[in-house]
Amino acid sequence: MEGERLLLIFDCDGVLVDSEPLSVGVLVEALTRRGVVISEDQAYARFLGRSLSTVAQILHEDFDHSIDGAFLEDLRHHLYDRFRLSLQPVPGVAAALDGLDWPRCVASSSQPERIRLSLSLTGLLERFEPHIFSASMVERGKPAPDLFLHAANAMGAEPADCIVVEDSPAGIEAARRAGMTVFAFIGGSHAGAPGYRERVAALAPDVTFDAMPDLIHLVRKHAEGPAGRPRHAI
Known part of the structure; x- marks a missing residue:
């Protein structure tokens, strides 16, 4: 400098x-509800620090899963509840x-x-x-x-x-x-x-x-x- x-x-x-363990846990749970199987270790490696748009792109390209409004609302609801409880x-x-x-x-x-x-x-x-x-x-x-x-x-x-x-x-x-x-x-x-x-x-x-x-x-x-x-x- x-x-x-x-x-x-x-x-x-x-x-x-x-927040990362809370966020990754909620994301993995939300994906599981949609039939997308991914471990927390995989989620850390692929999604840590990424924007939601980048996460959506990775899910689409590598897991053949598209994020829609219902998924985002489900994710947000559970994540914010987890934050209020444990963050x-x-x-x-x-x-x-x-x-x-x-x-x-x-x-x-x-x-x-x-x-x-x-x-x-x-x-x-x-x-x-x-x-x-x-x-x-x-x-x-x-x-x-x-x-x-x-x-x-x-x-x-x-x-x-x-x-x-x-x-x-x-x-x-x-x-x-x-x-x-x-x-x-x-x-x-x-x-x-x-x-x-x-x-x-x-x-x-x-x-x-x-x-x-x-x-x-x-x-x-x-x-x-x-x-x-x-x-x-x-």
Whole structure:
């Protein structure tokens, strides 16, 4: 990063809220009700971090199953019920956010309604509102760079001056393609899924960490730059 300013861009699911096991479980259950057999391990490998449109494309091309309005409504109903019952913030994330002085936003593959519900249920919404960006706002979801570039532009930041905090291979790839620094968080409860850590490592993120409280000193260290020159808020 050569600029003087810094923007923190957070994914939501698996980074701010520990939602991935809930989401994957509900998706697998919904597909099972439609006669599509897929294991949770397969779902993690194929769908983690992907937008709903990309999930729909994969299901159509690889499983010969088309998502319709009834399926989406069924999925949303069960997922939101599961979130209201069980969703928790990633441990230590609130304190980490409060310890970081730089501007921040959320850029998630989820729909805006789901992002705000997740953040509201976990007490994090006020730490981001109104700077919340969804893949529904751009033409292509992750792993395309569109969402992160859109968020940076809306926040008045250059890509080279952005740190993206991501957990999914698709999101890490998207951030790399956007020309942004990537901090890979592998401390979510889905991190034990087979092959997950290997897929993340293969993408060579700039930083990999598994405890959210560590984010404070990692960002501060990065913000000093190679010459120790501080980077300032946007």
